[in-house]
Amino acid sequence: MTKQDWSAATGSLDLDTLTKAYSTGALTPTMVISAIYDRIASRGDDHVWIHLVSRQDALKAAAVLEAEGYDERPLWGIPFSVKDCNDVIGLPTTNALKESAYIAISSGQAITRLFDAGAILIGKTNMDQFGIGLVGMRTPYGACSSVFDERYISGGSSSGSAVSVAAGLSTFSIANDAAGSGRVPAGFNNIVGIKPTPGLVSNACVSGGGCVKTIETLAVFALTVEDGMKVTELIAGYDPTYPFSKPEADAVRLTPSASPPRFRFGIPKGTALRFFGDTEAERLFREAVTRMQTLGGEVVEVDFTPFEETQRILYEGPWISERALSLDAVLEKHRDAIHPVTRQILSNSGKFTALDTFAAIHRIAELKRDTRPIWEDIAVLMVPTTPTIYAKDEIAADPIALNARLGIYTNFVNLMGLCGIAVPNGFRDDGLPLGVTFLASGFQEAKTAGIAAAFHRATGLSLAMFDNPYPEENPLPLDEDYREIAVVGAHLSGMPLNHELTTRGGIFRRAAKTTDTYRLYALNGTVPPKPGLIRAADGGAGIAVEVWALPAAGFGDFIARIPAPLGVGKLSLEDGTEVTGFLCESTAVAGQPDITAHGGWRAYRQSVAA
Numbered sequence: 201m202t203k204q205d206w207s208a209a210t211g212s213l214d215l216d217t218l219t220k221a222y223s224t225g226a227l228t229p230t231m232v233i234s235a236i237y238d239r240i241a242s243r244g245d246d247h248v249w250i251h252l253v254s255r256q257d258a259l260k261a262a263a264v265l266e267a268e269g270y271d272e273r274p275l276w277g278i279p280f281s282v283k284d285c286n287d288v289i290g291l292p293t294t295n296a297l298k299e300s301a302y303i304a305i306s307s308g309q310a311i312t313r314l315f316d317a318g319a320i321l322i323g324k325t326n327m328d329q330f331g332i333g334l335v336g337m338r339t340p341y342g343a344c345s346s347v348f349d350e351r352y353i354s355g356g357s358s359s360g361s362a363v364s365v366a367a368g369l370s371t372f373s374i375a376n377d378a379a380g381s382g383r384v385p386a387g388f389n390n391i392v393g394i395k396p397t398p399g400l401v402s403n404a405c406v407s408g409g410g411c412v413k414t415i416e417t418l419a420v421f422a423l424t425v426e427d428g429m430k431v432t433e434l435i436a437g438y439d440p441t442y443p444f445s446k447p448e449a450d451a452v453r454l455t456p457s458a459s460p461p462r463f464r465f466g467i468p469k470g471t472a473l474r475f476f477g478d479t480e481a482e483r484l485f486r487e488a489v490t491r492m493q494t495l496g497g498e499v500v501e502v503d504f505t506p507f508e509e510t511q512r513i514l515y516e517g518p519w520i521s522e523r524a525l526s527l528d529a530v531l532e533k534h535r536d537a538i539h540p541v542t543r544q545i546l547s548n549s550g551k552f553t554a555l556d557t558f559a560a561i562h563r564i565a566e567l568k569r570d571t572r573p574i575w576e577d578i579a580v581l582m583v584p585t586t587p588t589i590y591a592k593d594e595i596a597a598d599p600i601a602l603n604a605r606l607g608i609y610t611n612f613v614n615l616m617g618l619c620g621i622a623v624p625n626g627f628r629d630d631g632l633p634l635g636v637t638f639l640a641s642g643f644q645e646a647k648t649a650g651i652a653a654a655f656h657r658a659t660g661l662s663l664a665m666f667d668n669p670y671p672e673e674n675p676l677p678l679d680e681d682y683r684e685i686a687v688v689g690a691h692l693s694g695m696p697l698n699h700e701l702t703t704r705g706g707i708f709r710r711a712a713k714t715t716d717t718y719r720l721y722a723l724n725g726t727v728p729p730k731p732g733l734i735r736a737a738d739g740g741a742g743i744a745v746e747v748w749a750l751p752a753a754g755f756g757d758f759i760a761r762i763p764a765p766l767g768v769g770k771l772s773l774e775d776g777t778e779v780t781g782f783l784c785e786s787t788a789v790a791g792q793p794d795i796t797a798h799g800g801w802r803a804y805r806q807s808v809a810a
Contacts, residue, residue: 208235212668213371215278215427222270222277229262229277229320236279236322236369243367247342248360250284251292252323261320274434276318281370283361284324285331286311286405286418293407296329296339299537300530308405309442310418310435311374317434322370325360329542330411330527331376333357334384334586334606335595338539343592346388347665348632351591355385355606358419362389365421366664372431373421376403378412379514380610382419383622387585387635391664392656393622394420394428394649397642398614399446401432402439408526412519413444415614423663424670425621425653429456432645453646457707459654461746462694462802465497466574466581468609472504476605478588480628485584488625488636491658492582495651498694500578506567511611515604517560518552519615520545541599568616575641576699580651583609585622585635609637617642621652624661646707683755684709686745686771686781688720689731689801693746696728700761704754712779713742715772719796721789722804723765731801732766732784732792742774744800745781 206217206227213232221227237255240248258279265277282288285295287304288311294301307315315321328338336359337343344354347366354363358375362385365373375382377395386393401418418435422428433454439445467473467489475481489499513519523546531538531546538546574581586606595602613620622637638655640648657670690697693708714733717740721732733743750758759768765788771781798804 208238210666210668211235212423212663212666213279213368214423214663214668214671215371215430216424216671216674217668218278218371219276223272225270229265230259232277233258233262233279233320239368245342246363246367247326247344248363248367248369249323250294250296250326250341250360253321258320258322265318265320271318273318274430275314278319278372279322279370280314280319281322281325281361281364281373282311283327283358283373283375285327285376285407286324286374287407288321288324288405291324293324295331295407296327296341297530297534297537298340299534309402309437309439311405313434314374314431322364325358325364325373327359327361328357328381329539330523331357331378331381332523332542332545334380334603334610335590335599336385337592337595337599338542340537340539345592346589346632348390349630351593352632353388353590353592353595355388355586357381358385358421362386362391362393362421365389365423366391368664368666371422372427374435375419375421376406376416377419378416378614380607380613382417382421383585383610383620383637384606386421386622387624387637388589388633389664390624390633390635390661392422392425392428392624394422394425394432394645395613395620395622396432396436396645397452397619398617399444400436400449400452400619400643400645402437402442402445404439404442411523411526414522415519417614425623425649425656426456426671428621429454429645429649448643452643453705453707455646456649456653457646458709459495459650460579460693460708461496461711462692463497463579463651464500464577464694465492465651466500466502466578468504468507468583469501472508474608475584475587480630481584481588481634484626484628484634485636488582488655491655495654495658496693502574502578502581506570507612507616508608510564510567510615511608513560513564514611514615515607518557519560520549521552521557524549545600564615571616579640580648581639583637583639585609585637589632589634613639619643619645619648621645621648623652623656624659626659626661647702650708681752682707682749683752684747684749684779685755685758685768686712686747686773686779688733688743688745688782690728691748691782692802695802700758701748701750704758705751706748706754709747709749712745712747713774714745715774716740716742717772718743719794720798720801720804721784721792722795723784723788723792729805730766731795731804732789733782734784734786734789741796741799743796744802745771745773747779
C-alpha cells in the first residue's frame with residue numbers, strides 16, 4: 201500500500217489494512233491519528249464523545265511509537281475508543297451522569313492489555329446512562345444517531361462506541377453488554393459486535409465493578425469479525441482480582457475456525473420470529489437464511505419459548521435489583537439529575553424480594569437445562585439482532601415499550617451464559633442497516649466466529665459507512681497444540697459422527713482432495729454407514745476429504761477410539777501436502793462396493809438417498 205492508496209477521508213481503519221501499512225512504512229500512526237481528528241472535526245457535535253483525548257496527546261502517543269519503531273505488537277498504532285462506564289487510569293468516568301464524575305485510578309486487566317499491545321486511545325464514548333437501555337438516547341450528552349440517518353437511533357447503551365467505529369474514528373471500541381448493548385448498536389451501524397461468554401473477559405475496568413456483575417461482559421465493536429476476535433483474544437483470560445472472572449477463560453480458543461462446508465443452524469420457530477410490522481426487516485432475515493443455506497447450512501426451526509421466557513425475566517424480573525447494589529446510593533444523591541426514563545426504571549429495583557430472586561435463579565437453571573438439546577443439535581442459532589429500528593422521535597414518544605421490543609433477541613443471552621456475534625446483514629429500502637446475531641453455548645466463540653465471518657463476507661457489504669471492501673481472507677493460523685486429521689466418511693461435517701470431532705474441540709480447517717492414488721469402498725454392515733479408503737496400486741482417483749484440527753489431548757483420544765478395520769496413516773493431498781487421515785485395511789474392502797467414481801463419501805450418500 202502507498203500513502204496515496206490510503207485516503208485520510210475514506211481510508212479504512214480495519215486492523216488488517218493498518219497493520220500491513222504500518223509494517224511496510226506505507227502509513228505511520230501520526231498520519232492515521234491526524235486523519236481521525238480531522239474526521240472528528242468534520243463531523244461536528246455528533247455526541248459520540250464524553251471525553252475526547254486531545255489531538256496533541258494522541259499525536260504524542262503516536263510519535264512515541266514511531267520513535268521506537270514498528271515492533272509487531274498486535275495493536276501497534278491502532279486507534280481505539282472506550283465506553284465511558286469503563287475506567288481508564290487518569291481519565292474521568294461519568295457513566296453518563298456528569299454529577300458523579302471521578303478520575304479513574306486504575307484501568308483493569310483488559311484495557312491495560314490493549315495499551316501494552318500498542319493501541320492508542322482516542323477517547324471515552326457516550327452511552328445510555330448507567331448502561332440502562334438499548335437506544336442511546338438516555339444521556340445528558342445528547343443522543344448519537346445511526347451513521348446512516350440522523351433521524352434514527354444509534355442503538356445503545358454503547359452508542360458512542362459503535363458510532364466511533366462506524367464513522368471511521370477508531371478501529372475498535374471496548375463496550376459492555378448485559379442485555380444487548382454490544383450487539384444492538386452494531387446492527388444499526390453496519391459493524392460487528394463481539395459479545396463474549398460472561399466470565400471470559402474481566403470486568404475489573406467497569407465503573408463500580410459492574411452494575412450487573414453476574415451476567416455483564418465487556419464487548420468489542422469492530423469492522424470485521426476477525427478484528428473483533430483479535431481484540432477479544434488479547435483482553436480475554438482469567439483475572440484473579442475479579443470475582444466473576446472464570447479460570448477456564450485461559451484455555452478458551454478464540455482464533456476463528458473456518459466455517460465448515462456443512463452445518464445445522466437454528467432460527468426461531470413460528471410466531472417467535474417477530475418484526476413488529478417491519479416487512480423490510482423480515483425480508484432481510486429471509487435473505488439471511490438463504491445465504492446461510494448457500495454456505496452449507498441446514499436450517500432448523502427452534503422452539504423459542506425458553507429463550508423468550510428468559511429474556512422477560514431480565515427486566516420484568518428481579519435482575520433489575522442487582523443494579524440497586526451500586527446505584528441506590530447514586531439514585532438517592534443525584535435523583536434530580538438522572539435521566540427521567542432511567543430514574544423510572546431504577547425506581548422499580550426495590551420491589552422484588554429474595555424469594556423472587558431465588559425463584560428466578562431456579563427458573564433460569566431449568567430453562568438452560570431445557571435448551572441443552574438445542575445446542576447439541578445445531579452449530580449456531582441465528583436471530584435478527586433486532587426486529588426493527590426506530591426513529592428518535594418514536595423512542596421519545598414511547599421509550600420503555602419500544603426499548604423492550606429491541607431486546608427480544610438479546611436479553612436472554614447473558615442470563616443463559618451464551619456467546620454471541622452480531623454482524624451486518626443488509627439494508628432496508630430506506631438505506632438503514634439491520635444485522636443478524638449468531639449465538640452458541642458458552643466458550644464456543646471460535647466456532648461461532650468462523651460462521652459469522654463467512655456470513656459477513658458473503659453479504660458483499662462494504663465496511664461500516666464507507667466503500668471499503670472486506671479485507672482479503674488470510675489463512676487461519678493453527679495453534680501449536682493442535683493436530684490436523686483428514687476425515688473421509690461419517691466424520692465429515694453434517695455426518696453422524698462429526699460430533700466426535702466437535703466435542704473434542706475440533707475445528708474445521710479446509711476441504712481438500714487426495715491425489716489420484718486412492719480408492720473408496722462402502723463398508724456394508726457398519727453403523728452408522730462408513731467408507732474405507734485405501735491406497736491403490738493403480739487406477740486410483742482423487743477423493744474428497746475434510747481436514748480438521750484437534751487439541752493434542754483430544755487428538756490422541758480420538759485416534760485411540762477408531763475401530764478396526766479403520767486406522768490412520770499419512771494421506772497425500774493434491775495440493776502437495778501430507779496429513780494424517782483415515783485409511784482402511786485392504787483386506788476389509790474385499791467384496792465391498794467400489795464407490796471411487798463418486799469422488800467422495802458425501803456424493804455417494806446423496807446418490808443413495810436419491
